[in-house]
Amino acid sequence: MKRLSWIVLLLTTSMLLVGCGSREASVTITMENMAFDKAELRVKAGQSVALRVVNRDGYAHAFDIDAFDIHAPLPAKATFDATITPHQPGRYRFYCGTPGHEAAGMVGVLVVEP
Numbered sequence: 001m002k003r004l005s006w007i008v009l010l011l012t013t014s015m016l017l018v019g020c021g022s023r024e025a026s027v028t029i030t031m032e033n034m035a036f037d038k039a040e041l042r043v044k045a046g047q048s049v050a051l052r053v054v055n056r057d058g059y060a061h062a063f064d065i066d067a068f069d070i071h072a073p074l075p076a077k078a079t080f081d082a083t084i085t086p087h088q089p090g091r092y093r094f095y096c097g098t099p100g101h102e103a104a105g106m107v108g109v110l111v112v113e114p
């Protein structure tokens with residue numbers, strides 16, 4: 001019985017190490033004064049990216065990337081988190097889906113590098 005626990009412990013440890021090996025990238029984009037703080041986000045194809053969107057405004061925004069089926073409403077002062085793993089290199093448009101905001105400049109591009 002004791003030996004079994006050791007094997008379980010070893011397996012758990014090695015799985016944790018493997019998990020650390022594939023480092024996850026993280027990207028934060030902030031919405032403030034009717035604008036994104038970045039017009040371009042760059043990530044690597046095949047790598048998991050922890051995406052965080054922060055709305056600092058006192059009114060609602062939304063974060064949308066059609067290509068990744070992300071359509072997140074962001075009420076005033078809200079934060080949205082998602083993890084994406086883009087596999088196809090390319091340029092994908094992101095924008096604020098609140099009516100009129102994209103026209104006001106709330107638009108950018110997610111660049112997935114090969």
Ligand SMILES: [Cu+2]
Nearest residue numbers: 061096098101
């Ligand atoms: Cu907006």
